[in-house]
Amino acid sequence: MKSLTLIFLMSATLLFVGCAAQMSVQTDTTVTVNELRCEYHTDPLGIDIASPRLSWIIESAGRNYSQSAYQVLVATTPEKLSRGHGDLWDSGKVKSNSSNQIIYEGRKLQSNMCCNWKVRVWDNKGNVSSWSEQARWTMGLLNATDWKAKWIGDGLVRKEKVGKERKNGRTVDKFERRYLPVTYLRKEFAVSKPIRRAYIYATALGLYELYINGERAGDDYFTPGWTEYQKRIYYRCYDVAGLVRSNGVNVIGATVGDGWYIMLHNMIHAGRQTGLLAQLHIEFADGTTEIIGTDPSWKMTTDGPVLSSDIYNGEHYDARKELTGWAIAGFEDSNWKPAVPSEDVNAILSAHPGAPIQKVMEIKPVEVTEPKPGVFVFNMGQNFSGWARLKVKGDAGIKVTLRFAEMLNPDGTVYTENLRSAKVTDSYILKGLGEEIWEPRFTYHGFQYVEVTGYPGKPDADAITGVVVYSNSQADGAFECSNPMLNKLYSNIVWGQRSNYFETPTDCPQRDERLGWTGDAQVFIRTGTYNMDVAAFFTSWLITLNDNQYQDGQYPVIAPIGDPGSSPGWSDAAIICPWVIYQVYGDTRILQTHYEQMNQWIEYMTKNSSNLLRKCWGFGDWLNLDAKETPKEVINTAYFAYSTSLMAKIATVLGRNEDAKKYEQLFTDIKKAFNDAYVDANAKVMGDTQTAYLLALSFNLLPKEKRALAAEHLIERLKEKNWHLSTGFLGVSLLLPTLTELGRLDIAYQLLTNETYPSWLYSVTQGATTVWERWNSYTKEKGFGDAGMNSFNHYAYGSAGQWMFSTVAGIDTDGPGFRKITIRPRPGGNLTFVKASYKSVNGDIAAHWRIEGDKLKLDVTIPANTTATIYIPAKEAESVTESGIKAAQAQGLTFLRVEQGNAVFTAGSGQYKFESQI
């Protein structure tokens, strides 16, 4: 209801803008196009997708910006691009309001090609922005025949078959692990003319580090990643033009450690020998090219300082054996041997699409104690994944040993029982040449405490630095509110993610497990997307999960490695996770890529059900607290229905309308079977547990007339526990959203803010710095829970993070990819303010609400090229103002309706400051 004057003023502005556009020489300087990315990465190297997807973020000073068209130029050289010559692709002016998931449609891209690009955009009045800064991506090796290099290694057997054993009901080969030194490999080669470009491609069976003339290539660790090695091995690409000398002798050096490939958990598809495959592509200024690849002409030794390395057990280093200068020219390598061909691998080599594992931050200890003479314990103040950097000075031959733990025993020594068989021990033998600084490379630990023994003298606090290492995705979310306990919970959730998004979404980072458990991944993924940009991370892991699918259509419960059989709620990650990635990032390709395989899972479930009831084995509502468990068949059938309902939506998105109808029908049939078998006339769901009702309500399995009754049963189940939860991994992620949906925000807040056991904040009151595996992994009264399964860094219960963003702060997507945004803060739980932000694929979103007396103030940021529906809690819609004027009259806002005590507006991009009477 804009006033006439305002409409007049606005049209005058439009007219003016229109004239400016007609003169059309002026570009719109209030708008910039930034953060160009290709396949979710900034300037990625070695993309192996024939038609990569591009994205950008628009920043606009004013309100209501929307893109009406774009133009992308892609050129083989930066010079051509500067001249505006897109020799690979000139998209022309494309009418579109999309700024991400833009598919490259230019000339066919070739292996090892460099693609430089820029973009400009038009708004809906025809004004054009300046060109963005230049960005680039390079193409990887697109054909198997591009690989000229040969796999090489040291020929040593690191895992020996020693018979057979029964595992998960199957007879499998039994292996014994041999702890052998890390392999060093080197190759000298001469260059005698100027270099234009140089890229090196590398991969390993095991983990590698690569050096050119002594300089480390790249800053990522645990390369090439973790895949289902029998099917696929990822490779990486590095731009090393700055490292290769144009005139003289060069050296490529590599170290290869055992990593996940040899790790003993990997018994089903066991690797036995490590190996390296690398090739350097040099393009000279005169246009000629040369490839230097691994082959038996490389030299190798295992007589180096890294005595052994293992993901679970740690790394052992003897500095006296350092090979100084081994990766630079002229090193005396006459006692090195020729490299030998490594074991045969017949896997697809593909470019790593995921997030790189990097050293992201460093932590200083908060306390050093000496619980026993000569035993020093460094408290890092935070549980995390990574390692400790050691600083030490002493005589050659002194051995310092580091052990890692999440908790302390009552006597102040480190508590390691819960690490099970993982030794989690590093050691360092001094070379005795002054101050020595060391950190491992091929192992990691999940820890808060470092025990140091053998240290010469008493260590200073700076003897240990915590190095935080994880799959480094852009941090997206921030959350802060007036309840410090909730802030700590949020911090614990984020640290749980940092510790466990480690190449695969792992269950925990400390014990002899650290595996890509699918169930944990699916319950947490939506929270994960709020905290970090996890599109690339999941693109990578979902490839692995699909590589792990069994021929009969079953998805495993762990990926990589797989595990015989599937479990409902776990295996369904293969459908749930791509759906969430689509929801958050608008990514239809991920749905397309895995569609056929997802369909096979539905077919498997259909075949392996009795009249659509899934009476099969499963993990159930893992770690739930109910005396009577939710019956597995209820959970299993509910997940079958849920995955089918998602497939109907996915088929619709992909335009497969026949399939969509088929899945909708199947969903209806499963729903009917579920009701006939498990729901009685009073809407009691078999099992009568919190989780049974949560599944039925959240997955839309009940007829309309039974929903209200079932909701009452759910509420009774909570009430009888004195408003406490009893759910396990599966139920917990549904709890708060379902209660909100049922209009019981009050109970949801109560559950979230409870401090008594069992609750989210209980572990916070017990001093947790990460989310625990169990609601009571530790209590001040009773001490530690069962060490057989007791991780202090398990993110599954952290799935409440989603609700904190979507409902407490009120930031959510409305449809795919945050093109339409919902801002709907729902004050409650005695909170007086919440300040949250989230970086979406379209740019920054923020919501900051606070209650001041009888006023609610709400500051909102909506990114350019999106629209939002904003709900402002208000006694009366009339009372709502924006930047001091009636909200309905403010630029960019349109009043829509009053809904459940909220004044609802649509908004274009921009920053808004609302106030209302409440």
Ligand code: BGC
């Ligand atoms: C893991 C879990 C996993 C579970 C499956 C555990 O050992 O740590 O997080 O989901 O097994 O039951």
